[in-house]
Amino acid sequence: MRRIIVIIxxxxxxxxxxxxxxxxxxxxxxxxxxxxxYSLTGYKCPGCGTQRAIHxxxxxxxxxxxxxxxxxLVAIPVIALYGYAELRRESSPRMYAxxxxxxxxxxxxxxxxxxxxxxxxx
Amino acid sequence: MQYWINQNGVQAGxxxxxxxxxxxxxxxxxxxxxGLDDWVKITSLPELAGVVSSQAEAVEQPAPVEGTPxxxxxxxxxxxxxxxxxEPAAETQSEVPEQEVAVGEPVEQPAQEPAPVQPQYIAPQQxxxxxxxxxxxxxxxxxxxxxxxxxxxxxxxxxxSNKVTARYYxxxxxxxxxxxxxxxxxxxxxxxxxxxxxxxxxxxxxxITM
Numbered sequence: 001m002r003r004i005i006v007i008i009x010x011x012x013x014x015x016x017x018x019x020x021x022x023x024x025x026x027x028x029x030x031x032x033x034x035x036x037x038y039s040l041t042g043y044k045c046p047g048c049g050t051q052r053a054i055h056x057x058x059x060x061x062x063x064x065x066x067x068x069x070x071x072x073l074v075a076i077p078v079i080a081l082y083g084y085a086e087l088r089r090e091s092s093p094r095m096y097a098x099x100x101x102x103x104x105x106x107x108x109x110x111x112x113x114x115x116x117x118x119x120x121x122x
Numbered sequence: 123m124q125y126w127i128n129q130n131g132v133q134a135g136x137x138x139x140x141x142x143x144x145x146x147x148x149x150x151x152x153x154x155x156x157g158l159d160d161w162v163k164i165t166s167l168p169e170l171a172g173v174v175s176s177q178a179e180a181v182e183q184p185a186p187v188e189g190t191p192x193x194x195x196x197x198x199x200x201x202x203x204x205x206x207x208x209e210p211a212a213e214t215q216s217e218v219p220e221q222e223v224a225v226g227e228p229v230e231q232p233a234q235e236p237a238p239v240q241p242q243y244i245a246p247q248q249x250x251x252x253x254x255x256x257x258x259x260x261x262x263x264x265x266x267x268x269x270x271x272x273x274x275x276x277x278x279x280x281x282x283s284n285k286v287t288a289r290y291y292x293x294x295x296x297x298x299x300x301x302x303x304x305x306x307x308x309x310x311x312x313x314x315x316x317x318x319x320x321x322x323x324x325x326x327x328x329x330i331t332m
Contacts, residue, residue, distance in 0.1 A: 033320030037274050045274035075269040082262045100259045105284040
């Protein structure tokens, strides 16, 4: 029961966010939060460009989204997979265990760090 | 109503509720009666609420409070109920070896199967008590916080997610629990800070450049 409520809240929040990001362009509107890290250091963080990328994705512009933040496009299927594993934890515990194994998580950490460094170098 | 009881691998029955009350039943015993698909923990049957002897309950109370999964104490009551990861009680023995490969650490189980009377008693407490369920890694939220929020702090949350499983497999269940909480707080903190602090920083920046 509690899980169903959580899922409903997440879906509703996602739909609301999607509506906002569809209708307003973070690239031109001042309404959206800016990256503190970028503001302070001038370097991009791993999540920089995600809001603009979401806006682009919602308008079907995949290439533009990739340009804003490629990590988002990679992360979406990963998040979907992990969310699915979370929901199915009881019926398929092995998938959950594998996805949450130290090896898998360290891979993610390394990937994020590499992305963080590379996008500032390139 | 007649009950069958299995306590520490010793099976008895049929007995009545009154007889159970005289038996000094401990809280980790399993019972079965007609109408149940499988053996259940005696504490999960409301109708047998008063049956468990008070000493046995006293022993098991401190465990959840301290949250210390010491091998002998905590797992006993956490066992099959919160243990979907290791071995749900309904699963057959044949799955056990695979399960352990996935989880990574061999769990040895004394093959203790009492003579089958009603549904075969699979001795769930033999495997389950060894290992409480792995606490949530919060990895999904950590990734979301990293990629979607306006702060690079989500990485800290991912690092703590990693600590959850690393400690869990090392047998440090308490540490895993703590890492799980820490990673959850980093997720929440990152998301909230990303939303709340960003306008503030923008404002300060505007003031500085003016």
